[in-house]
Amino acid sequence: MHVTTKDGIRLHVEEAGEGTPILFVHEFGGNHMSWEPQMRFFARRHRCITYAARGYAPSDIPSDMEQYSQALAADDAVAVLDGLGIGKAHIVGLSMGGFATVHFGLRTPERALSLTVAGAGYGCEKEFEEYFRGVSREVADNFERQGAKEFSKIYALGASRVQFQNKDPRGWKEFADRLATHSDLGAAMTMRGVQARRPSFWDLEEGLKSMNVPTLIMVGDEDDHCLQPGIFLKKTIPASGLCVFPKTGHTLNLEEPAAFNAQLAEFIAQVEAGRWLPRDPRAIPGQIMRTN
Template identity: 75%
Template sequence: MYATAQDGTKLYYETAGETGTPILFIHEFGGNYDAWEPQMNFFPRRHRCITYAARGYAPSDIPADVEKYSQSIAASDALAVLDHLGIDKAHIVGLSMGGFATLHFGLKFPDRALSLTVAGAGYGTERATADYFRNTSLKVADNFEKDPVAFSRIYSLGASRVQFQNKDPRGWAAFAERLSRHSAVGAANTMRGVQCRRPSFWDLEDELKAMMVPTLLMTGDEDDHCLAPSIFLKKTIPASGLSIFPKTGHTLNLEEPQMFNTLVADFISQVEAGAWGARDPRADPGQVMRTE
């Protein structure tokens, strides 16, 4: 089944569940639509669930032009999937690259989001490491372009991936195998067009302060370059909460699926009950103790 993006790109999607409010899952760079299997098995009990392959990821179209890839386009592609399915509003759940798309979806289309779950997002947004991230991303693009199978073995053992391997060798092996199937063109263009050019969270501070969509932020405590960005988002987005997974790396939904599912399910329940609002103004972060 395919939805059509604004520029005609075909986006492959799958669904599970026929009742309840919709949840749209957006995958990370290292994954694909099928990386959400632990969630697509759990949430259809109470929700209509959708997962899709981002442009550049088979069986979706893989545009050869790098200008067909951007952070803004990624958010618009998510909307195209909802529009194709006739869904007015959905809970949007994204990991890493998908977390960025989720956040930008909330900024661009707040009236279409019931809630946002932004997990493992932050790479490239810290000012101190921005140049390093861009240069590394370009090297990653070159390596995937040359030989995605060989380079996937290196990429899958990154500093925030080994936690998954240590906890769940079989699950990690399945992740690494999926990674080896990435399109050389799609992976390279995604790195160059989306990852390298994404704006810093700090550059979006005013927009984030004005965004009132209920937001759950998640990060692993060993996913170092997502910790400070997640804390910044918590301090900036009015109706946000932050969960930090102990002894956990980047691939939250696969590395700790039970914890991930439980937290997201509870968050969605609170949102739908009207119990997840903006921070109480009495909780002044500048106050240490009340004296009068």
Template identity: 75%
Template sequence: MQVVTHDSITLYVEEVGVGTPILFIHEFGGNHASWEPQMRGFSRRHRCISYAARGYPPSDVPSDLEAYSQAIAAQDALAVLDGLGIDKAHVVGLSMGGFTALHLGLLAPERVLSLTVAGAGYGCEKEHEQYFREVSLAVADNFERLGAEAFAPVYAEGASRVQFQNKDPRGWREFAERLGTHSDLGAALTMRGVQARRPSFVDMSEQLAEMYCPTLVMVGDEDDHCLQPGIFLKKTLPACGLAILPKTGHTLNLEEPALFNALLGEFLVQVEAGRWECRDPRALPGQIMRTGEEGAA
């Protein structure tokens, strides 16, 4: 199945199941097929949609850098919903897809039933922001110079990917081999146009503080550069829950599919029951214990 974006880019889409829609948005190192454990699990009771982002075959691979940005990625997600005639959906994103999910929530909150933001945060730590941008450009150069097939094994053994390799060598190998089939040009331009230029969560704090969409943030405890951004989202978003997965890296949905699906499933049940609410105003962040003297003159 295909949909066409606002700037005439064709995106490849897969869907399965019936029920309340869930839109899955993949990470930089994945593609539409990366959500297979979730598509199989949640299609038993939901309409599940996954798509290949622009730059990821079989979607189109624009050759112009300016065809890639965080804002465009959010518009593409909206185009998928429009193309399938979906009014509202639960939106689940991993890493780059988690950023897109958040930006979709800001762009079109009326189209979002809930947000799940998993493994998102690279580049958001102000002290590491410049390093992230520099290493993103270096990674882009390697995809372009060496090619995805040659560079994939290097990228796939990053500090937050080896956890997956150690736990599930077969699953990690599938991930690395899939990464090796990516478009050399698409990967390079996505890294330069989306990853290296997107704003930090910190720079979006005022907007995020006004976004009341039910949100679940998931982070692996060994995904070091997503931990603090995850806590930041928990403290900033009014209706946000935070799940930290133990002994887990970046590729959450593939590394720990059973736990990921269980957490996501419980979250969706609570949202649909109207029970995932904003934080109780009595839960004051600065209070440790109550003495009964609060508010006294």
């Protein structure tokens, strides 16, 4: 099925199962099918929804870069819920989808039962911010010049992707083959309009401090440029927890599906039981040992 955003973009949506809704928001290198291990697992007891972001077939692929932005990416997730008549849902995002999930919580916290932010952080570290913006534009140029079919062979072997290839060659090949089918235009516009222009988490600090939505942050310990942003989110968002997967790269939900599903299921269970709470004020970050 499709839903239509406020600016007229048709988004392809798929769903399965019944129960409390979970909305899955995909990464740049994936698409709606990247969530298949989670759709199959969580549909046993939840209404699971996933969608193709704008710029990803079979959703619309606008040719105007101004129709791509971080704010629009977050609002598209709300549009999916609106189109399905869902008031509130657990929002789960990976990488680009993780950024959309953070902004969902900042812009429309009343629509989120919880937030799961996985593998998010590229471009956030201030010392790498300008480098990231430049390399994002270079990646966009490569998708246009070479096309996804050719450039995917390079992109799929990034420093935080090879862990997936080493552990699960068949799963990684599915990921790489899917990346090769991306729209050249959509990939380029998404890189320029969303990735290269999104704000750092550090620029959002005040808003994050007052965002009281229960939040789970997940990151692989070999996903180097997401580690420090993940720790920053943990220190800043009041009701947040951080899970670090050992010997793991960027594509968390596919690289370690059993661990990802188990951690997410436990988080959602605690949220729904009302037991995922803000940090105890007695847990003072600056205190090493109590002496009086």
